[in-house]
Amino acid sequence: MESVVELDGLGVRLAGRPILKDLRGALSGRSIGLLGPNGAGKTTLLHTLLGFHAASEGTARVLGRDIRSDSKAIRGMVGYMPENESFIPGISAVRFVRLMAELSGLPRSAAMERAHEALFYVGLGEARYRNMETFSLGMKQRVKLAQALVHAPKLIVLDEPTNGLDPPARQKMIKLIKEIAASGEVRLILSSHLLRDVEECCDAALVLKQGRIAANCDLEQERRANRKFLELETHGDSGSFVEALGRLGCEWASQGNGKLKMVLTNGVEIRDLYRLAAEQSVQIRRLDYKRDSLQDIFLKAMEDKTDGRL
Amino acid sequence: MAVYERAYRGYAGGYTREATRFFALARYGVQRVFAARLFVAFYAACFLPAVVLGTLIYGSHNAKVLAFLRVDPGDVVLINSPMFMGFLAFEGKFLGFLLALIVGPALIAPDLANNALPLYLSRPFNRTEYIAGKLAVLIGLLSTITWVPYLLLYALQAYFAGWEWTKDNLNIPGAIFVGSWIWILCISTIALAAPALLKSKLWSRVFMFVVLFALAAFGAVLAEGLGLGLGHNLNVFQMNLVVWSEMFDVPIGEGSRPLWSAWATLIGACAISLGILYRKVRAYEVVR
Numbered sequence: 001m002e003s004v005v006e007l008d009g010l011g012v013r014l015a016g017r018p019i020l021k022d023l024r025g026a027l028s029g030r031s032i033g034l035l036g037p038n039g040a041g042k043t044t045l046l047h048t049l050l051g052f053h054a055a056s057e058g059t060a061r062v063l064g065r066d067i068r069s070d071s072k073a074i075r076g077m078v079g080y081m082p083e084n085e086s087f088i089p090g091i092s093a094v095r096f097v098r099l100m101a102e103l104s105g106l107p108r109s110a111a112m113e114r115a116h117e118a119l120f121y122v123g124l125g126e127a128r129y130r131n132m133e134t135f136s137l138g139m140k141q142r143v144k145l146a147q148a149l150v151h152a153p154k155l156i157v158l159d160e161p162t163n164g165l166d167p168p169a170r171q172k173m174i175k176l177i178k179e180i181a182a183s184g185e186v187r188l189i190l191s192s193h194l195l196r197d198v199e200e201c202c203d204a205a206l207v208l209k210q211g212r213i214a215a216n217c218d219l220e221q222e223r224r225a226n227r228k229f230l231e232l233e234t235h236g237d238s239g240s241f242v243e244a245l246g247r248l249g250c251e252w253a254s255q256g257n258g259k260l261k262m263v264l265t266n267g268v269e270i271r272d273l274y275r276l277a278a279e280q281s282v283q284i285r286r287l288d289y290k291r292d293s294l295q296d297i298f299l300k301a302m303e304d305k306t307d308g309r310l
Numbered sequence: 311m312a313v314y315e316r317a318y319r320g321y322a323g324g325y326t327r328e329a330t331r332f333f334a335l336a337r338y339g340v341q342r343v344f345a346a347r348l349f350v351a352f353y354a355a356c357f358l359p360a361v362v363l364g365t366l367i368y369g370s371h372n373a374k375v376l377a378f379l380r381v382d383p384g385d386v387v388l389i390n391s392p393m394f395m396g397f398l399a400f401e402g403k404f405l406g407f408l409l410a411l412i413v414g415p416a417l418i419a420p421d422l423a424n425n426a427l428p429l430y431l432s433r434p435f436n437r438t439e440y441i442a443g444k445l446a447v448l449i450g451l452l453s454t455i456t457w458v459p460y461l462l463l464y465a466l467q468a469y470f471a472g473w474e475w476t477k478d479n480l481n482i483p484g485a486i487f488v489g490s491w492i493w494i495l496c497i498s499t500i501a502l503a504a505p506a507l508l509k510s511k512l513w514s515r516v517f518m519f520v521v522l523f524a525l526a527a528f529g530a531v532l533a534e535g536l537g538l539g540l541g542h543n544l545n546v547f548q549m550n551l552v553v554w555s556e557m558f559d560v561p562i563g564e565g566s567r568p569l570w571s572a573w574a575t576l577i578g579a580c581a582i583s584l585g586i587l588y589r590k591v592r593a594y595e596v597v598r
Contacts, residue, residue: 014596050432052431052593052594072434075431075434075435076434079432080432082428082429084428086429088421090342095338099334099335102331104433104435106321107324107326121317151321152319179317183317185320
């Protein structure tokens with residue numbers, strides 16, 4: 001898959017302080033999570049990619065365009081949902097989204113049509129003629145999403161889209177983001193300090209720490225790998241069961257009390273485990289996949305050297 | 311398919327020209343300004359001086375009207391350069407200034423106060439286009455009350471008065487057009503710079519009013535009290551009058567300064583205002 005962002009020694013200094021340092025690597029994937037603790041440089045990286053801040057060293061390419069020379073063209077291909085509360089007061093949601101579409105180059109009639117569609121799509125169809133200052137935080141977040149996708153960009157950049165949302169509103173937002181990513185018509189960068197958001201929506205992740213890349217991983221691959229790691233709780237004589245597992249070629253480790261951790265080898269399926277257990281008169285009472293891959297990656301990245309270098 | 315049943319879909323239609331996109335911003339600005347009824351009433355009142363001058367022009371060339379009003383044709387007010395300059399000065403420097411004071415801050419302050427700039431500037435739309443879009447609203451509105459009606463009035467007078475008058479007053483249309491544009495640009499950039507600095511409609515109006523008039527008063531004290539003629543240069547209204555007097559060929563007495571220094575003041579005011587605008591109109595401000 002073509003890289004969404006290529007970082008080529010990118011460094012950014014703001015007010016004389018280095019914020020991003022020598023970022024190198026390529027971000028590919030349909031939806032990419034940008035993770036890091038507060039102050040890691042996530043928002044600065046997004047702003048630099050959009051041309052809000054100038055690169056002090058190196059460069060980056062977004063969808064093949066250089067941020068130093070093609071900033072305007074990049075912004076034409078990108079839809080951006082900012083982190084902070086941002087809106088134009090005194091106009092209705094539909095007029096606001098329509099204006100944003102027109103500024104992106106859509107003709108007036110197309111902009112109007114897509115503004116209505118975008119607002120229906122994010123679930124604000126009934127509220128589209130209301131002035132935005134009357135909206136709740138969750139509604140304002142959804143309007144920001146609508147303006148980010150109204151001009152059908154190739155890449156949508158979402159900066160902390162679930163900030164300040166209550167659980168139902170967060171669920172709605174995550175569902176929308178997953179739907180957009182699944183549509184296949186657009187690539188997505190999601191910046192968040194919430195691992196769960198990235199875990200649910202993204203298939204790749206870039207972890208930043210103190211302005212440097214601490215990890216750049218393919219979550220889809222990790223998930224596929226994790227499907228091989230199992231945790232089991234058995235009842236009965238587990239000794240003969242684990243011996244049988246060994247004969248199948250699976251690695252295992254006992255945690256006592258019938259609890260096992262194991263790795264499935266190629267060609268061995270879950271149903272083989274149940275068959276084996278039945279043959280050995282052992283009950284499998286619980287079977288879980290390893291689920292905390294992103295957390296492991298994140299914690300490992302944070303624990304690695306203090307300056308964030310890999 | 312009903313609109314609410316649509317899933318996310320791409321766009322395959324055409325795009326507008328980049329150079330014309332700032333007009334969308336200007337169009338929205340004008341619509342918002344005219345949404346206030348009080349402003350519509352004020353805007354209509356701004357045409358009164360032009361209507362009065364039009365009536366004077368018509369009346370002074372109409373024997374029936376003069377007879378009806380029992381005015382001797384010899385006593386008819388002269389329609390000439392000072393007349394046009396006087397009306398235009400009232401229109402631009404009083405009503406135009408008030409219009410800029412009302413509209414300018416309302417165009418920029420809400421965007422800055424509500425963090426709307428990242429939304430504008432994350433599109434293929436830069437700061438220059440944003441400022442151009444906002445300036446276009448003020449320039450458009452101020453043009454409709456200054457050089458547009460006064461050029462029409464000049465044409466009306468030329469039509470009634472004939473070739474001799476037109477030949478003797480050929481400087482007037484140029485003075486109306488160029489003079490109006492100088493003042494419009496000056497007052498518009500100031501009216502946008504103040505809210506860019508203060509992010510509040512009310513305070514930027516107060517700031518504009520106080521700064522312009524306080525500077526003028528301070529300049530007058532310097533000029534009259536201490537004999538420093540340079541003090542007059544702090545008064546943009548006065549310096550605009552100096553430039554206009556040269557263009558309309560109408561001498562002004564008090565407060566006259568060399569033409570170059572008047573131009574320097576007006577250009578300086580525009581440059582400072584544009585500098586403030588470019589410094590403050592950013593997607594995000596870097597806190598030092």
